[in-house]
Amino acid sequence: MRSVSVGEVARRDVITGSPTETAVEIAYKMREHGIGSVVIVNEKDEPIGIITERDLVIKVVSQGKNPDEVIARDIMSQPVITVEEDMEVNEAVKLMVDKGIRRLPIVDDNGKLIGIVTMQDILQVEPYLVATIEEEMKKFQEELEELEEVSEIIEGVCDLCETYSEELRFVDGVWVCPECYEDILGREIEDRELEE
Template identity: 40%
Template structure:
C-alpha cells in the first residue's frame, strides 16, 4: 500500500467510508403513542433536535423541532391533542451501516433532511447527521488540496 493510501486510511479519508464510522449510537427514541408534550420535553431534557419514533421497538418515523413548529405551533394548534404518530415524518428515511458517506449525503440533500437513522433488519443502530457528513467532505477536500500541492511540486 502506498504512503498516500496509508495516510488517507489513517485519517479516515479513503474512498468508501461507511456511515457506521460516523454514526452516533446514542439515539433518543419515543414510542408512537407518546404524547407530543412528552416528546418535546424529552428533546429539551436530552438536548437533541430530533427523536426517532418507534412502534414496538421498530423505527417508523422521525420528529424534529421543525416538525413540531411547522405542524403544530405555526398552526396555533393545541399540542396536548397530539401524539408522536401525528407529527412524525414518515415513512422513515434511513440508511444501513454499510451505506457510503457520499451516498448518505446525496440522500440527505435530495430529501432535504439533516439526520438519517441507521437501521438494519428493522433495528435502530444509530444516527448520522449532515454535520457529520460535511466534516468528512471537508477533510477530503483538505487532503486533496494537500495532495495537489505535493504532486505540483514534482
C-alpha cells in the same frame, strides 16, 4: 483514499419515542438531550417516523394546537428514510440532498434502529462534502423563511453550532443561538467597515 461508512460516524445513542407520546413529551426529550429530532419506533424498535423541531413548530405551535393533545403519530414525518451502516457517507449525503432531509436513522439487517447520522456528523469527518451539503441547505431556505413568520425567537438546537438554546433567532436562512448571532453580526460589521 478509503471510503468512510455512515456506521463509522453514526451516533449510537439515539433518542426514540413511541407513536402515542404527546408533542410535549417529544419536545421534552429534545430539550433534555439537546437534540433536534426524535426517532419514532414501533414495539420492535423499528423506525416508523421522525419528529424534528420544525415539525413541532409548523404542525403544532403555528397551528395553535394543544401540545398535550397532539400525539407523535399525527405529526411525525413518515415513512422515515433509513440506511444500513455500510453505506458510504458521500452516498448518504446524496440521499439527504435528494430527499431534502438532514438526518438518516441507521438500521440493521432486521430493520431495527441501531444509530443515526446527521449532515453535521458527516461534515466533521468529510469536510470536502460541504458544497453538496450547502446545496441541501438551500432547499430548506423557503421552509425556514416560513418559520420566521411563525416566531421571531424559538427554543431548539442552533443550526450552526448544534447547541440547545431557548433563544434561537432566524438569521440568513438558519436558526442561530445568541452566541452565533453575535458572531454573524460581528462579521457583518467587519464587512461593512472593509467596504468603507
